[in-house]
Amino acid sequence: MTQHKTAGDALHVERAEGAILHVRKGDVEGQTRPIIDGVSSWWVNTHGHCHPKIVKAVQEQAAKLEQVIFAGFTHDPAEKLTRKLISTVRTEFRRCEGSALEFAFYSDSGSTSIEIALKMAIGYFAEKGEKRHRIIALDGGYHGDTFGTMSTGSRGVFNEQFEPFLFDVKHMPFPRKGIEGKVLSYFNRYLKKYGSEVAAFVFEPLVQGAAGMRIYSPAVLKKMASMCREHGILLIADEVMTGFGRTGSMFACSKAGFKPDLLCLSKGITGGFLPMGATLATREIYKAFYKDTKAEQFFHSTSFTANPMACAAAVASLEIWEDEPVLENIQRVCESHRRAAGWFSARPDVAEVRVKGSIFAVEVEDDNGGYLSDMAQPLYDFMLDNGVLLRPIGNIAYILPPYCIKEEELEKIYETLWRGLDMVRDRGKKKASEDDGRAANEHRRYQNVA
Ligand SMILES: Cc1ncc(COP(=O)(O)O)c(C=O)c1O
The missing domain is CATH 3.40.640.10 (Type I PLP-dependent aspartate aminotransferase-like (Major domain))
Structure with missing residues (x-):
């Protein structure tokens, strides 16, 4: 599920605990930065990393x-x-x-x-x-x-x-x-x-x-x-x-x-x-x-x-x-998701927000939706640069965290995702205006030739 020709270098994880992955900074062993594991490492982790x-x-x-x-x-x-x-x-x-x-x-x-x-x-x-x-x-x-x-x-x-x-x-x-x-x-x-x-x-x-x-x-x-x-x-x-x-x-x-x-x-x-x-x-x-x-x-x-x-x-x-109060934690995560769903569904670029238990998904309006949507990679990169691991499925960004995730970590995910969606929207607008500019140039050239 990775196109190696276009993907960046894989991040080197040194250790993990709770919802946090400690990822190597540059090439220096022992120097790390935290990344919140917002997808439970491909949906497997339930109680947090390295539960004692x-x-x-x-x-x-x-x-x-x-x-x-x-x-x-x-x-x-x-x-x-x-x-x-x-x-x-x-x-x-x-x-x-x-x-x-x-x-x-x-x-x-x-x-x-x-x-x-x-x-x-x-x-x-x-x-x-x-x-x-x-x-x-x-x-x-x-x-x-x-x-x-x-x-x-x-x-x-x-x-x-x-x-x-x-x-x-x-x-x-x-x-x-x-x-x-x-x-x-x-x-x-x-x-x-x-x-x-x-x-x-x-x-x-x-x-x-x-x-x-x-x-x-x-x-x-x-x-x-x-x-x-x-x-x-x-x-x-x-x-x-x-x-x-x-x-x-x-x-x-x-x-x-x-x-x-x-x-x-x-x-x-x-x-x-x-x-x-x-x-x-x-x-x-x-x-x-x-x-x-x-x-x-x-x-x-x-x-x-x-x-x-x-x-x-x-x-x-x-x-x-x-x-341990696992179900209570899931309930707490679900309530946070529901609150966040209220904000995200008010965005004009969001087609639908879905919440079920500890799962939260935002479907972004995208004419070229589906798995190959070109918003997935920039959004993934943006989130990682800002300390959050989400792995959008095409035009759908989802959060599926370990149940031990703290409220402030969830808040950071929502807030970063919000900014990530702004980035995707602005990028789309910029691309549309560049496309318009190119089309106008083509038209002028055509008229000159004619
Ligand atoms: C619903 C469902 N079934 C089966 C699988 C396959 O599991 P695995 O990758 O462990 O083979 C997955 C993996 O994501 C899944 O989500």
């Missing part, structure tokens, strides 16, 4: 058992994590319809957690002897960069080169405000025709991250889920970004009132310390592969599955959720 409880857990685990094959072997951190995850999910989804998520498969990233869920869904129907060859997803969805996840993700500049190698997925229109009814009836019509051939519906619940923090209604998601249930379609919730508090509750899906059949977690699972993916599944899915022959087992391996240090980090992170 996670540091301690990882150090202790590294000294005891750093890694071991997890086929035919088990260990304390994996067992502890599984018990904790299953009970957290049980509590969070207690009022939701659907079967309990009782089993966990560990891998090492968000993409692998989805890839594994897809394989489980396809394998589940194969084991049951049902022919279901279709997958449905939402337009604008992003599920990772492996081939299976690129196939389920929306098509665009990200994956254009690979398009001929991607498998077919039906992308349903995104149910944005105002067209929900139309989308639901389209969804219904499609399922009436093909529902019995669909294996799974893959979706990012409530917020599509990479599409630019696009928000949709829990009631619509619930309706989509119940239509899928009527046709026996498995629900794969991609909570890689939304999981672990981003939308204001532990998981986004529970707000829509149903339990998915497969729940994909990553990023915040270890508090953002170590790579880990988890695919949680129902007993029914587990049982589909629980047979007498090896040929019917679930075929997937990941060398570092259930890495003991990653499991220890994840257990420590879940303990922080129990011991």
Whole structure:
């Protein structure tokens, strides 16, 4: 996701704590300047960098058992994590319809957690002897960069080169405000025709991250889920970004009132310390592969599955959720975002401001919008020069901070973003007047020649 020919030099991070990255100044080791991590280091960090409880857990685990094959072997951190995850999910989804998520498969990233869920869904129907060859997803969805996840993700500049190698997925229109009814009836019509051939519906619940923090209604998601249930379609919730508090509750899906059949977690699972993916599944899915022959087992391996240090980090992170006021912090961040949303939405150059839990997004008016919008790079550079890391997605600038972020740090982000948008606006005006000047010159030259 970096064009090396045009990007500046990468910044050298020496250390980090809380929401602050200490970035090397010039080339001098030990001399640093602070940068506020306004994107939780690509949405992974939840409790702040180098949280002492996670540091301690990882150090202790590294000294005891750093890694071991997890086929035919088990260990304390994996067992502890599984018990904790299953009970957290049980509590969070207690009022939701659907079967309990009782089993966990560990891998090492968000993409692998989805890839594994897809394989489980396809394998589940194969084991049951049902022919279901279709997958449905939402337009604008992003599920990772492996081939299976690129196939389920929306098509665009990200994956254009690979398009001929991607498998077919039906992308349903995104149910944005105002067209929900139309989308639901389209969804219904499609399922009436093909529902019995669909294996799974893959979706990012409530917020599509990479599409630019696009928000949709829990009631619509619930309706989509119940239509899928009527046709026996498995629900794969991609909570890689939304999981672990981003939308204001532990998981986004529970707000829509149903339990998915497969729940994909990553990023915040270890508090953002170590790579880990988890695919949680129902007993029914587990049982589909629980047979007498090896040929019917679930075929997937990941060398570092259930890495003991990653499991220890994840257990420590879940303990922080129990011991510290994490939800209160998210609520505080959300309230600050709402206040800031009031100011930003009054700007004439802002098309929309979106807030969901700890996520804040400003969509800037831009005729040449989308991922390749030319405002993203100057805004990114401006923010960094002023001590803030934001990484706009095209014409959408968003803030997704660690929950420990202080009020004054948030204020600094809003204030810098405000000035950054002024810079983008003035730059646009300057460019427009230069373009006008060039056009007038061309016209004069043409008249002289004529
Ligand atoms: C919703 C969602 N799913 C999956 C992924 C892929 O995760 P990873 O980059 O860890 O493979 C991402 C990454 O941003 C994501 O936002």
